[in-house]
Amino acid sequence: MSENKTHIEDVNREFYDFRYEDKDSFKVDSGLTPEIVEQISREKNDPDWMREFRLKSLEIFHRTKMPDWGPSIEGLDMANIVTYVRPNAERMNTKWEDVPENIKDTFEKLGIPDAERKSLAGVGAQYDSELVYHNVREEVASKGVVYTDIESALRGEYGDMIRDHFMKLVPPTDHKFAALHGAVWSGGSFVYVPSGVSVEIPLQSYFRLNAPGAGQFEHTLIIVEEGADLHFIEGCSAPKYNVANLHAGCVELFVGKNAKLRYSTIENWSKNMYNLNTKRARVEEGGHIEWVSGSFGSHVSYLYPMSILAGSDSRAEFTGVTFAGQGQNLDTGCKIVHLAPRTTSYVNTRSISKDGGISTFRSSVVVDKRAEDSKAAVSCQSLMVDDISRSDTIPAMEINTSKADIGHEAKIGRIPSDAVFYLMSRGVSEEEARALIVSGFADNVSKELPLEYAVEMNNLIRIEMKGAIG
Amino acid sequence: MSENLLTVNNLHVTANDSEILKGLNLTIGKGETHVIMGPNGAGKSTLASALMGDPRYEVTGGEAALNGEDLLGKTVSERARAGLFLSFQNPVEVPGISLESFVRTALEQRTGEKIKIWNFRKEVKAVLESLDMDEEYASRDLNVGFSGGEKKKPEILQ
Numbered sequence: 076m077s078e079n080k081t082h083i084e085d086v087n088r089e090f091y092d093f094r095y096e097d098k099d100s101f102k103v104d105s106g107l108t109p110e111i112v113e114q115i116s117r118e119k120n121d122p123d124w125m126r127e128f129r130l131k132s133l134e135i136f137h138r139t140k141m142p143d144w145g146p147s148i149e150g151l152d153m154a155n156i157v158t159y160v161r162p163n164a165e166r167m168n169t170k171w172e173d174v175p176e177n178i179k180d181t182f183e184k185l186g187i188p189d190a191e192r193k194s195l196a197g198v199g200a201q202y203d204s205e206l207v208y209h210n211v212r213e214e215v216a217s218k219g220v221v222y223t224d225i226e227s228a229l230r231g232e233y234g235d236m237i238r239d240h241f242m243k244l245v246p247p248t249d250h251k252f253a254a255l256h257g258a259v260w261s262g263g264s265f266v267y268v269p270s271g272v273s274v275e276i277p278l279q280s281y282f283r284l285n286a287p288g289a290g291q292f293e294h295t296l297i298i299v300e301e302g303a304d305l306h307f308i309e310g311c312s313a314p315k316y317n318v319a320n321l322h323a324g325c326v327e328l329f330v331g332k333n334a335k336l337r338y339s340t341i342e343n344w345s346k347n348m349y350n351l352n353t354k355r356a357r358v359e360e361g362g363h364i365e366w367v368s369g370s371f372g373s374h375v376s377y378l379y380p381m382s383i384l385a386g387s388d389s390r391a392e393f394t395g396v397t398f399a400g401q402g403q404n405l406d407t408g409c410k411i412v413h414l415a416p417r418t419t420s421y422v423n424t425r426s427i428s429k430d431g432g433i434s435t436f437r438s439s440v441v442v443d444k445r446a447e448d449s450k451a452a453v454s455c456q457s458l459m460v461d462d463i464s465r466s467d468t469i470p471a472m473e474i475n476t477s478k479a480d481i482g483h484e485a486k487i488g489r490i491p492s493d494a495v496f497y498l499m500s501r502g503v504s505e506e507e508a509r510a511l512i513v514s515g516f517a518d519n520v521s522k523e524l525p526l527e528y529a530v531e532m533n534n535l536i537r538i539e540m541k542g543a544i545g
Numbered sequence: 546m547s548e549n550l551l552t553v554n555n556l557h558v559t560a561n562d563s564e565i566l567k568g569l570n571l572t573i574g575k576g577e578t579h580v581i582m583g584p585n586g587a588g589k590s591t592l593a594s595a596l597m598g599d600p601r602y603e604v605t606g607g608e609a610a611l612n613g614e615d616l617l618g619k620t621v622s623e624r625a626r627a628g629l630f631l632s633f634q635n636p637v638e639v640p641g642i643s644l645e646s647f648v649r650t651a652l653e654q655r656t657g658e659k660i661k662i663w664n665f666r667k668e669v670k671a672v673l674e675s676l677d678m679d680e681e682y683a684s685r686d687l688n689v690g691f692s693g694g695e696k697k698k699p700e701i702l703q
Contacts, residue, residue: 492600497637498647499621500597500630502655508622511650515641515686 109133112258119226119261124238132247132257139251146375146404146433151321151349215274221267222278225294228265237265240296244327244355244383252323252351256292260325263293266307270300270331277306277339277525295326299334301359306337308528320348322373328356330364332386337365339524341532344372346402351377360386360415367523368395370407371535379437381410384418384446395424396520396532399432399464400539408437408455408469413446413479422453423519428464429539435467444475452482458516459489460509460540510540550575550612557606558588558595565591568607590634597631598624626655638688645669645683 112133116126141148215222221233229237247257264280280295299305309326322344330336336356344350350373356364366380382391391411399405411420426434436455457466468485490512498508514521514536521529551573558566565588573579581589595602596609598621609616611627619627639647649665669683 491637494637494639496599496621497633498639498651500625500633501647501651502622502625503651504622504654505620507650507654511642511647512639515639518641518686 107133107136107255107258115259115261120230122229122234122238125229128242129258129260132254135247136251136254136258139248139254141251142377145377145406145437146435148349148351148375150374215276215278218272218274219269220272220274221265223265225263225265225296226261233265233267236267236298237296240298240327240329241294242325242327244329244357245325245353249353253325253353256294256323256325256353260292260294262291263295263324264297265295266297266299266305268297268299268303268305268334271302272300273304274306277308277337279308291322291324293324295324297327297336297338298329299331299336301331302333303331304335306339308525309338309340320345322348322350322352324352326352326354326380328354328364330356330358330362330389332359333361334359335363335365337367338380339367339528341369341524341528341535342372342376342378343535344376346372346374346400348373349375354378354380355383356381356391357383357385358389358391361388362386363390364392365523366391366393366395366409367520368393368407369517369520369524369532370395370397370405371539373405374403376405376407378405378407379410379439381412382420383412383414384420384449385414387415388417389415390418391420393420393422393424394520394523396517397424397426397434397436398517398536398539399426399428399434401430401432404433404435406435406437408435408439410439411441411451413440413442413449413451415445416447416449418446418449420449420451422455424455425517425519426455426457426466427460427513427516428457428466429460431463431465433465433467435469437469437471439471440473440481442472442474442476442479442481447476447478449476450480452484454484456485456516457487458513459487460513506540510537513540548574550577551610553592553596553607553609555607556592556595556604556609558591559603559605560591560601564605565602566595593631596624597621597629622654636688638686640686642687643684644687647687 109130112129113126116129121129221228225237228234242253242257245253245256247254266278268274295309297305297307326338328336328338338354338356342350350370354366356366358364364382366382368378368380370376370378376397380393382393384391393409393411395407395409397405397407405426407426408424409422411422413420420440422438422440424436424438426436428434434457436457438453438455440451440453442449442451451472453470453472455468455470457468459466466487468487470483470485472481472483474481490509494512495505495508498511499505503511514533517532517536521532524532549572551571553569553571556566556569557564569588569592571579571592581592583589591602595604596616598619604617611624611629614627616624616627616629645666648669649662652665666683670680673680673682
């Protein structure tokens with residue numbers, strides 16, 4: 076066999092790229108003015124403080140510069156983005172039968188009711204900007220766990236709790252898209268796990284963009300109190316459109332004393348999406364945050380979940396996989412801030428690039444001078460499937476105490492030809508051998524996911540790797 | 546000639562720009578066991594690797610056939626499916642793929658049939674026992690952290 080170059084065909088996204096005619100009842104004009112923001116606020120029946128918060132965020136948005144340090148987002152036409160689209164469903168259906176047929180069919184294809192049947196605790200599915208389906212199993216609710224859409228929670232008994240936490244970790248001044256989020260956020264989940272309660276089965280939410288040119292600005296707020304334990308799964312898939320699509324969601328996680336939260340995401344946005352998402356967690360004494368993150372889709376991604384280790388003996392783990400194919404520029408990684416003594420962080424990422432895709436691992440670990448006897452370890456590995464793809468690693472570390480144990484390891488490589496030969500000599504085709512090696516490479520994330528998600532991720536990798544080999 | 550299983554005719558093989566096999570002839574009949582001996586560098590491994598299709602070895606002349614079918618025009622996996630098996634001196638470590646799922650994938654590709662996981666597990670367990678290997682090996686990454694002997698045992702399993 077000669078050393079021919081491998082050509083792998085473009086991804087077959089048929090399964091993900093179905094969509095329905097856009098027949099939404101209500102849309103705001105493209106472009107952002109205070110009037111539009113007020114209209115959104117009125118429509119949502121916001122409390123006064125939230126309306127003011129939105130308007131203030133809009134001001135910050137207008138005076139904040141576009142980020143100029145990462146992949147180009149010039150293709151994003153802000154004036155053309157419809158920020159708010161409401162689906163043709165009354166808000167908050169709690170029964171599956173009440174969800175409109177075409178919306179249900181979309182979810183059906185994405186396997187949502189299935190996933191629920193497979194003993195997931197509740198499904199909060201977001202179709203465009205609002206939650207249309209939301210259901211929490213009684214056993215979870217009976218323990219005092221609140222899992223609902225954030226908009227109705229805002230007007231209910233948890234309104235004050237939300238006010239105390241909303242955009243406190245990610246303030247609108249953080250960056251331009253955080254400000255945009257503050258102004259036009261819509262939909263998302265609110266989860267509250269009271270002290271000492273352990274949620275045995277993972278809660279999952281499924282977000283999906285549908286209308287052309289519509290941005291999605293969902294807000295996720297999770298509060299896990301002292302000694303409590305939760306696994307939350309966020310899965311994303313969007314159909315394909317020619318108009319630039321924007322996702323600027325925000326995730327804020329509060330992990331209490333000795334509490335544990337695992338936050339898993341598989342993002343599979345269509346290849347025209349600008350994914351500018353901000354995620355942040357604050358961890359108190361003895362608490363533990365675990366991020367599991369798979370980034371497959373989107374045209375451009377900026378994604379760096381941040382963990383603030385505020386209490387002593389708190390821990391953060393970040394496990395991530397990024398797969399950049401043709402036309403994709405995925406800039407992903409994480410940030411860890413050690414603020415207290417004996418805090419521990421462990422980062423383990425894999426990036427794969429193929430067909431000219433660019434994947435960049437960017438991380439920042441900051442150890443404050445108060446964080447004595449802390450440990451931080453960063454390990455990132457990259458795999459380039461062919462000669463035209465690119466992979467960069469930008470790990471930054473700022474250590475302000477001499478009493479800390481810091482480690483960093485980076486590896487960039489290609490698919491080893493001896494491994495391909497070895498697998499082929501056992502009768503496996505070249506295509507299959509390469510797919511096996513790549514999914515093995517992404518094993519750090521797949522083994523952290525619940526079975527059905529691990530299977531889905533492996534299938535995604537297979538779909539991405541499949542094609543003519545010549 | 547129909548009794549001949551493997552025929553190698555005037556085989557020339559080059560590796561790293563130097564010719565190692567210079568016109569080798571070999572005929573192996575059905576049911577025969579052959580041992581090829583020679584000092585280091587004689588070309589024993591080169592012959593085996595070239596027949597399997599290792600890309601590091603270039604066949605510059607001659608022919609080889611298995612059951613009368615030409616071998617050299619086939620891909621590595623086609624040769625394997627035709628019945629050629631090479632036991633590696635140093636089996637390659639492949640992280641992230643369990644021994645079990647690898648053997649299953651290989652079998653499926655060879656037979657073109659989906660394999661029922663439960664029946665397959667039972668079979669794997671039986672073979673592992675006959676090799677005096679712990680069941681745990683089936684779920685470990687392929688050859689990663691296996692000792693020399695442990696690496697060879699899965700070769701038999703396959």
